[in-house]
Amino acid sequence: MTTSALPVDRKRAWLITGLLLAFMLINFADKAVLGLAAGPIMEHIGLSSSQYGLIASGFFLLFSISAIVGGIISDRVPTKWMLVVMAVLWSVAQLPLLAPLGAFGFWVVLGSRVLLGAAEGPAYPVANRAAHTWFPDRDRDLVSGILTIGAPLGVVLAAPGLTWVISTFGWRAAFVVMAVVGLIWVAVWLRFGADGPAPQLEATKEKLVEPVTGTATAAPVPYWRILATRTWIGSVLAGFAGYWALAVMIAWIPIYFAKVLGFSGAVIGWLVAIPWGLMALSMIIQGTLSRSLMNRGVSSRITRGAVTSIALLLCGACIFTSLAVETVWLKIALLCLGLGMSAVAVPIGQALCSELSPPGRNGGVLGAYAAVYSLSGIIAPALTGRLLDGAADPAEGFNLAFVLCAVILLAAGVIAGLLIHPQSDHTRLAKRAAKHSLQRSPAPTLAVGDR
Incomplete structure (x- = not known):
C-alpha cells in the first residue's frame, strides 16, 4: 500500500493548505513591512545604512536556531498548536514599535525584529510539515510551492496597502495592522485547523525504515547522515543563494527604488509588488511542471535538481544584465526577474528534504534546511548596508551589492546541478540503514532438536 492509496479527505486537505497559505502570506508581510517603512523609520530615528542593515539582519539572528528547534519539536508536538503559538508571537512582536522610541530607537526596533525572527523561524518548515501530512510525495512539490506563494502574495497584496497606511497614518500604523491580521488568522485556525493523518502516511512511506530481511527492523537514520548527502548539501546551498536574493529584496529594494531610481512612495508600493508577483508566478509554474513530470515518471534529479540549477543560473544572468542597461524600466524588469524568481530554489529544497527523510526525521531535516539557508538573511542585509555606507x-x-548577489546565484546554480541526485542518495542511505539493522539483530538460536 503506498501513500497515494491512503484514504485522505482531499477537500479538508486543500482547506488546510489554504489556511497555511494565509499563514505564510502574513509571515512575509510581517517581514516586508520594515522595508516599506524603512525611509520614515530611518529619518525618524536617524539611522545610517549600516544601522538599518543591522536591524534588517537582526530578524534572522535567532531565525536559524528557532528553525532547527521548531523543526525537531514538530516531530513530537502537534503542528496545529505550534502554528498558534508562532502567530500570536508575531503579533506581540509588533507592540514595542508603538511606544515612543527616543534615544533607544535603534535598540527597540532591533529587539522587535529579533523577537519576530525567532517566532517566524520555524514557520516555513512547520507549515510544510503540517501540509505534507495531508498529501502523498508526488503532490508535495505543488503543495510546498503553494505555501511558498504565500511569501510573494503577502507582499503583492500588502505592499500597496501598507504603503498607503504609512503615508496616511504614519509608519507605526502599518505594524498595528499586521498585529491585528495575525490575531484574526489565529482565531480562524483554531476553528478549522488540524494535523493530517501523519502516522498512517509515515508508516507506509517507502523510505529507509522498510526491513530488508525477514525479521530485522531497519535502524533509525541519524540526522547527520541525511544532512551529509550530496542532495541535501546541494539543495541547501541553492536555498542559501535564493534566500540571499530574497533578503536583499525584502530589506533594500524599496530604498533602491527611492534613492537610486527616484520613485515616490506611492509608486514604490506598486513597484515592490512586481518581483514578488514574478516569484508567485515562478512558484506556480515550477510546482505544476514538477508534478506533471513526476507523474510521467521523470526522475526528481531532473524535476527538482536540474530545475533548481537552471533557475539560479538564469536569475544570476538577469541581475548581471540589469546593471549594464540604461533604460530604467528594462533595468527594473531584469532586476525583478533575477531577484524574484531565485526563491524558487526554496520550495524545491523542501520537497527534496521530504524525499530524503525517513519517518520521525522529516521535521528535523526541514528545520535544519531552513536554518542553514536562512543564514544568508543575517549576512546579506547587513553587508549591503556596509557597501552602501562605503560607496x-x-x-x-x-x-x-547586486554583483555580489549575482555571483552567489551563479555559483549555487552550478553546484546544485552537480550535487543534487536524490535517488542515488536515498539508495545509499537505505543500504546503510539495512546494514546497520542486520548488525544489530541478534543471532538466531538453535532448538535442541536442531543440534
Whole structure:
C-alpha cells in the first residue's frame, strides 16, 4: 500500500493548505513591512545604512536556531498548536514599535525584529510539515510551492496597502495592522485547523525504515547522515543563494527604488509588488511542471535538481544584465526577474528534504534546511548596508551589492546541478540503514532438536 492509496479527505486537505497559505502570506508581510517603512523609520530615528542593515539582519539572528528547534519539536508536538503559538508571537512582536522610541530607537526596533525572527523561524518548515501530512510525495512539490506563494502574495497584496497606511497614518500604523491580521488568522485556525493523518502516511512511506530481511527492523537514520548527502548539501546551498536574493529584496529594494531610481512612495508600493508577483508566478509554474513530470515518471534529479540549477543560473544572468542597461524600466524588469524568481530554489529544497527523510526525521531535516539557508538573511542585509555606507553614492553601493548577489546565484546554480541526485542518495542511505539493522539483530538460536 503506498501513500497515494491512503484514504485522505482531499477537500479538508486543500482547506488546510489554504489556511497555511494565509499563514505564510502574513509571515512575509510581517517581514516586508520594515522595508516599506524603512525611509520614515530611518529619518525618524536617524539611522545610517549600516544601522538599518543591522536591524534588517537582526530578524534572522535567532531565525536559524528557532528553525532547527521548531523543526525537531514538530516531530513530537502537534503542528496545529505550534502554528498558534508562532502567530500570536508575531503579533506581540509588533507592540514595542508603538511606544515612543527616543534615544533607544535603534535598540527597540532591533529587539522587535529579533523577537519576530525567532517566532517566524520555524514557520516555513512547520507549515510544510503540517501540509505534507495531508498529501502523498508526488503532490508535495505543488503543495510546498503553494505555501511558498504565500511569501510573494503577502507582499503583492500588502505592499500597496501598507504603503498607503504609512503615508496616511504614519509608519507605526502599518505594524498595528499586521498585529491585528495575525490575531484574526489565529482565531480562524483554531476553528478549522488540524494535523493530517501523519502516522498512517509515515508508516507506509517507502523510505529507509522498510526491513530488508525477514525479521530485522531497519535502524533509525541519524540526522547527520541525511544532512551529509550530496542532495541535501546541494539543495541547501541553492536555498542559501535564493534566500540571499530574497533578503536583499525584502530589506533594500524599496530604498533602491527611492534613492537610486527616484520613485515616490506611492509608486514604490506598486513597484515592490512586481518581483514578488514574478516569484508567485515562478512558484506556480515550477510546482505544476514538477508534478506533471513526476507523474510521467521523470526522475526528481531532473524535476527538482536540474530545475533548481537552471533557475539560479538564469536569475544570476538577469541581475548581471540589469546593471549594464540604461533604460530604467528594462533595468527594473531584469532586476525583478533575477531577484524574484531565485526563491524558487526554496520550495524545491523542501520537497527534496521530504524525499530524503525517513519517518520521525522529516521535521528535523526541514528545520535544519531552513536554518542553514536562512543564514544568508543575517549576512546579506547587513553587508549591503556596509557597501552602501562605503560607496561614493547609493548607486555605486547598490551595484556592488547586486554583483555580489549575482555571483552567489551563479555559483549555487552550478553546484546544485552537480550535487543534487536524490535517488542515488536515498539508495545509499537505505543500504546503510539495512546494514546497520542486520548488525544489530541478534543471532538466531538453535532448538535442541536442531543440534
